[in-house]
Amino acid sequence: MRIGIIVHSKTGKTLALAQLIEKRLKKQNHGVTLHRLSTDPDIDAPNKPFRIVNPPDITQYDALLIGGPVWAFSASPVTISYIKSLTKLGGKKVIPFATMGFFCACLGGTRALKQMSSAAEANGAAVLPGIVVPTLLRDHEALADEAADTIAALFG
Numbered sequence: 001m002r003i004g005i006i007v008h009s010k011t012g013k014t015l016a017l018a019q020l021i022e023k024r025l026k027k028q029n030h031g032v033t034l035h036r037l038s039t040d041p042d043i044d045a046p047n048k049p050f051r052i053v054n055p056p057d058i059t060q061y062d063a064l065l066i067g068g069p070v071w072a073f074s075a076s077p078v079t080i081s082y083i084k085s086l087t088k089l090g091g092k093k094v095i096p097f098a099t100m101g102f103f104c105a106c107l108g109g110t111r112a113l114k115q116m117s118s119a120a121e122a123n124g125a126a127v128l129p130g131i132v133v134p135t136l137l138r139d140h141e142a143l144a145d146e147a148a149d150t151i152a153a154l155f156g
C-alpha cells in the first residue's frame, strides 16, 4: 500500500513518532513517504495566523497518517488547517495521531483526535481510530513503540 505520513511538529516529538511509524510500515513493505508541514510564519502557539508553505500532494496515496502536537487541549491548528484543505478524500483511509505533554489523553489528546477525525470525515475520508502518545512520561519511548505497533497492525 502507498502510505503518506503528514506531520506537523514544532519541537520534533511528533516527528520522532512519525519516523518510528514510517520505519515499522516500511518493514512491512509498504511504500511510505513522510512529509513535515512548514508554516510561514513558523508559529509556536494557537490563534496566530499562518500559511502552510509545503502541503504535499496526496493523490498517490491509498492511506494517510496525519499527526501533530496537542496545543491548548486541541489539535494543532496546522494539522486541522491541512486536513480541511484536503477537500476530496473520496473514501481514502485516514488515521490521526498526536503527541501531548500531559499523561492523560483526557487533557487534550482525545479531543485533538476527535477534531482531526471530524475534519477528515467532513472531507470524505474513511477515518480509522487514531492514537495519542504522551511525551513527558518516563516510559514515553515504550508508549511510542506500542503506538507504532498499533498503527502497523492496521496495515497488516
Ligand SMILES: Cc1cc2nc3c(=O)[nH]c(=O)nc-3n(C[C@H](O)[C@H](O)[C@H](O)COP(=O)(O)O)c2cc1C
Pocket (backbone or CB within 6 Å): 008, 009, 010, 011, 012, 013, 014, 015, 044, 045, 046, 068, 069, 070, 071, 072, 073, 074, 099, 100, 101, 102, 103, 107, 108, 109, 135
Ligand atoms: C502552545 C502549546 C500548547 C500545548 N498544549 C498542550 C495541552 O493542552 N496538553 C498537553 O498535553 N500538551 C500540550 N502541549 C505540549 C505538546 O503537546 C507536547 O510537548 C508535544 O509532544 C510536542 O510535539 P512536537 O514536538 O511535535 O511539537 C503544548 C505545547 C505547546 C507549545
